[in-house]
Amino acid sequence: MDKKIYSIKMRASRTAYDGASQHISGAERIVPERDVQTIAASLLERALKHANGEPNCVNLRLELQDARNIQHLEVLPVRTIDSATPEEGLAAMTGLLEGAGVPRAAEIVAMLPQAHHMRGAMMLDAETLERLEPDPRRGVRATYMDAEESTSGVSYGPHKNHYAEAIVLATKVANAPNIIAELCISDDSDYCTGYIASRELGYVRITRLKHPGDARGGRIFLYRGDPFAKDATIRYLEHQCVLVGGVRPLSSADRLDPRPPDRLTEIKQELETLKADHLYREIRPIDGAQGPRVVVDGREMLMFSSNNYLDLANDARVKNAAAAAIGKYGVGSGASRLTSGSMPPHSEVEELVAEFKGTEAAITFATGYMANVGCIQALCGKDDVVFSDELNHASIIDGCRLSRARVVVYRHNDMVDLEEKILLNPSARGMIVSDGVFSMDGDIVNLPALLDIASRYGLLSVIDEAHATGVLGETGRGVCEHFGVDVKPDVIIGTFSKAVGSEGGFCCGSGVLVDYIRNKARSFIFSTAPSPAAMAATAAGLRIIMEEPWRVVALRRNVALFLEALSEHGIRAESQSAIIPIIVGDEAKAMEISRTLHERGIHLSAIRYPTVGRGAARLRAAIMATHTEDDLRRAAATIGELWK
Ligand code: WAQ
Numbered sequence: 001m002d003k004k005i006y007s008i009k010m011r012a013s014r015t016a017y018d019g020a021s022q023h024i025s026g027a028e029r030i031v032p033e034r035d036v037q038t039i040a041a042s043l044l045e046r047a048l049k050h051a052n053g054e055p056n057c058v059n060l061r062l063e064l065q066d067a068r069n070i071q072h073l074e075v076l077p078v079r080t081i082d083s084a085t086p087e088e089g090l091a092a093m094t095g096l097l098e099g100a101g102v103p104r105a106a107e108i109v110a111m112l113p114q115a116h117h118m119r120g121a122m123m124l125d126a127e128t129l130e131r132l133e134p135d136p137r138r139g140v141r142a143t144y145m146d147a148e149e150s151t152s153g154v155s156y157g158p159h160k161n162h163y164a165e166a167i168v169l170a171t172k173v174a175n176a177p178n179i180i181a182e183l184c185i186s187d188d189s190d191y192c193t194g195y196i197a198s199r200e201l202g203y204v205r206i207t208r209l210k211h212p213g214d215a216r217g218g219r220i221f222l223y224r225g226d227p228f229a230k231d232a233t234i235r236y237l238e239h240q241c242v243l244v245g246g247v248r249p250l251s252s253a254d255r256l257d258p259r260p261p262d263r264l265t266e267i268k269q270e271l272e273t274l275k276a277d278h279l280y281r282e283i284r285p286i287d288g289a290q291g292p293r294v295v296v297d298g299r300e301m302l303m304f305s306s307n308n309y310l311d312l313a314n315d316a317r318v319k320n321a322a323a324a325a326i327g328k329y330g331v332g333s334g335a336s337r338l339t340s341g342s343m344p345p346h347s348e349v350e351e352l353v354a355e356f357k358g359t360e361a362a363i364t365f366a367t368g369y370m371a372n373v374g375c376i377q378a379l380c381g382k383d384d385v386v387f388s389d390e391l392n393h394a395s396i397i398d399g400c401r402l403s404r405a406r407v408v409v410y411r412h413n414d415m416v417d418l419e420e421k422i423l424l425n426p427s428a429r430g431m432i433v434s435d436g437v438f439s440m441d442g443d444i445v446n447l448p449a450l451l452d453i454a455s456r457y458g459l460l461s462v463i464d465e466a467h468a469t470g471v472l473g474e475t476g477r478g479v480c481e482h483f484g485v486d487v488k489p490d491v492i493i494g495t496f497s498k499a500v501g502s503e504g505g506f507c508c509g510s511g512v513l514v515d516y517i518r519n520k521a522r523s524f525i526f527s528t529a530p531s532p533a534a535m536a537a538t539a540a541g542l543r544i545i546m547e548e549p550w551r552v553v554a555l556r557r558n559v560a561l562f563l564e565a566l567s568e569h570g571i572r573a574e575s576q577s578a579i580i581p582i583i584v585g586d587e588a589k590a591m592e593i594s595r596t597l598h599e600r601g602i603h604l605s606a607i608r609y610p611t612v613g614r615g616a617a618r619l620r621a622a623i624m625a626t627h628t629e630d631d632l633r634r635a636a637a638t639i640g641e642l643w644k
């Protein structure tokens with residue numbers, strides 16, 4: 001009946017010319033004869049494929065053990081302390097050690113990382129902190145131990161199972177004569193969980209004892225007793241064969257404190273902080289349609305925060321077009337057009353917007369945000385570089401992130417800086433992306449220079465015309481018309497939700513480019529198409545802009561009038577678009593002015609961090625073609641009054 005038991009030890013190292021040997025990995029098992037070959041093979045695999053490097057020397061040592069001399073131990077009970085930081089974890093370790101009656105606990109814990117170059121552990125006298133290892137460079141190694149085969153449900157794959165190995169070692173060490181506790185931090189730089197163990201404490205895992213990337217770890221065996229008896233302890237640790245029963249995989253029951261961190265309380269606190277910092281956001285209700293005047297709580301107010309620049313959102317023709325489309329096509333578009341098919345209003349809009357922008361083709365998205373995100377993600381990948389203006393809209397930033405391209409941010413509208421950054425970051429492929437009209441400052445991209453740079457460096461040019469469409473140029477066709485350039489950006493992105501008065505996003509470009517976007521843009525492929533009503537309204541809006549260029553002219557006149565009125569009240573502001581930033585600076589003051597304006601019947605928003613930088617809070621007036629001269633003068637006068 002007596003079956004043969006073997007211990008197997010593996011040690012992999014790399015030996016240099018000078019004979020210096022660098023340790024790579026080591027592991028050991030205690031197994032019955034029939035498992036020797038399998039286990040030896042798996043240890044060999046682990047030796048040869050270790051993350052620490054390739055060994056040029058692997059030692060595999062097989063020893064027949066006398067089964068009668070093997071000691072059987074029951075595994076230490078396990079619990080886990082979740083420490084939020086290494087500092088918290090080390091404090092918990094110190095506290096447990098003090099609780100176990102060790103007087104100089106903090107000093108001992110501080111010694112732990114000093115052992116990290118050792119193969120074995122420090123053995124410290126718990127009272128004097130004297131080091132008891134015969135060879136302090138090597139330390140004392142606990143060996144000849146394994147989990148009892150029948151009870152071990154833990155996996156010993158080719159990769160190290162830190163917990164499974166440590167619990168076995170800790171159980172043996174805790175049972176060594178005169179050892180009162182053991183402390184451990186792994187020397188693997190990405191394994192931050194360590195433990196403190198003793199027969200009284202059990203095996204207490206502490207989740208964070210160091211920062212990821214830190215290789216400093218170590219082990220301390222704390223010894224209390226007659227120093228002359230230490231040899232017996234070392235002999236036990238280094239030679240006694242031990243099998244540990246009851247080792248099982250970690251489970252949720254091993255948590256000391258099963259209460260999960262209360263994320264909801266944290267969220268509530270964060271909101272309170274936002275409020276205290278005047279950064280909390282609220283939605284103000286509006287009763288009726290968008291227009292130069294809106295109804296709020298039954299009261300008529302002047303609207304200066306809508307992008308409905310040409311007053312088409314509530315235009316009878318646009319509404320009728322939407323209503324007719326609902327009658328004919330229903331309300332929802334069912335799915336992405338690639339899935340459920342394309343209704344006529346979508347194609348009609350694509351033809352119209354391509355005509356309006358003077359490009360070969362166009363594709364629609366559910367929103368302008370999704371157009372930016374989808375196009376950038378489609379056109380750039382991780383090997384590309386995106387050169388992006390520092391004041392670009394959030395949707396451009398999000399598109400860059402989604403693309404995983406390397407993003408190089410250049411100074412706002414600074415073409416000299418852009419070119420320098422391109423020279424510093426040469427790349428085979430990439431794009432320059434910029435807002436056409438910057439949404440928070442109302443200024444216009446230097447398009448001729450940008451296009452010139454893009455063509456000289458072989459970069460795609462991408463311009464977001466969200467606030468330029470229906471606003472810039474004699475007939476509202478956008479930035480190209482504004483500058484009178486014939487060359488078009490490779491990609492023109494925009495939205496129908498501003499001057500066009502409806503909703504949905506678009507991308508215009510060559511037929512090939514649009515075909516590519518249709519095949520690659522995730523926000524097009526995986527999102528339901530805009531509703532047929534929105535597309536019919538869009539088509540009507542686009543037609544009106546083309547047929548009634550006076551709206552664009554009226555908008556420009558109103559902008560000039562408002563700027564003039566502001567300056568009459570001592571306020572300097574500038575803009576060539578329909579967005580007029582009035583820089584206040586302080587967040588609280590900007591909020592206060594906006595609130596008072598609201599009380600006085602003027603809806604004009606304050607914009608603050610993180611939409612703009614901290615301390616760059618501003619009032620942002622959005623002008624409409626149908627504001628009357630009186631509206632504009634009244635708003636300017638009220639702002640002038642509150643400014644003082
Ligand atoms: N005997 C004594 N000391 C050792 C031994 C040994 N057999 N092996 C390693 N050491 C010492 C040496 O100084 C190392 O630098 C240090 O311990 C850390 O060794 O429940 O992986 O093998 O999730 O990196 C803890 C698991 C894992 C916690 C510990 O230690 C958990 C670990 P490592």
Ligand code: MG
Binds near residue numbers: 186187188
């Ligand atoms: Mg290690």
